[in-house]
Amino acid sequence: MEKNQTAHSNSHHGFPWSHVIGFILSLVLTVAALWIALSLNLSATSTMVLIIILAIFQVFVQLLMFMHLREQEGAFQITAISFGFFVAIAVVAGSIWIMEYGLY
């Protein structure tokens, strides 16, 4: 997370801590989602909210720990990928809203 924009400051020397931490976080998030969905017996709505939050955390782990999103053209890359997420949310949420509530 503290990786700076010049890219080569810390990531290729010594032990790859950010990758190991990212891996452990991704395993913990996955096991937590499994546990919430399969053993916790919450209501469907709260289960869905919780596992979607865990999935979003998982995305940030991948983007920041593994994908070197903030390097070099970072600002432009974040713009491109954010626009993708914006369209994705509009498509998924908008379609479910219209289809589920019979507004068509």
Added chain:
Amino acid sequence: MSHAEAVDPNVPLEYSTEHGRLRIFGFWVFLGAEIVLFATLFTTYLIYLHHTAGGPTAKDLFDVKGFTIETFLLLTSSFTCGIATHELRRGNRGGLIVWLIITLLLGAGFVGMEINEFVDYVHQGATIQTSAFLSGFFILVGTHGCHVSLGILWMISVIIQVSKNGINSTTARKAFIVGIYWHFLDVVWVFIFTAVYLTGLVL
């Protein structure tokens, strides 16, 4: 095939030419479009989740052990791919190749399990033509599986180029981009795991 361009020694090799920087940025734009492609498939799946036309439902089909193993295979391959990029940054050709091979073996295990799962479903009478739910399921999960298979072929070709030409600004850029692609597939799988498998069991 070297590009006659100034090489900046202060940045990692894959960013050291303007050409390489632009290609990496362009790949991020491509990933933005991939997000939109998968969003449309997720939408179709979620809208038709309960439209099973009398055929098998998500609860009938999904096997927790199977999709959990698939998930851990892909998460681990994302980690080993990150280590490959780390070795690339260290200029360690042998390390880069070994970790890329481990990554694609894990990926191949994932694809193998997915094919098994699909064959199993078809034997249970759950084909792509059975219901809207299953059409959405096979198209979404199958599109992701095709991406992983393509990633495996791509990674093999990068390994061949790295072992032939060593690590230079061109092969470094190619190895770096295939790594980003692989992590992106893991991101998409996290949503398939959540929105398809867990949601299918909960709702």
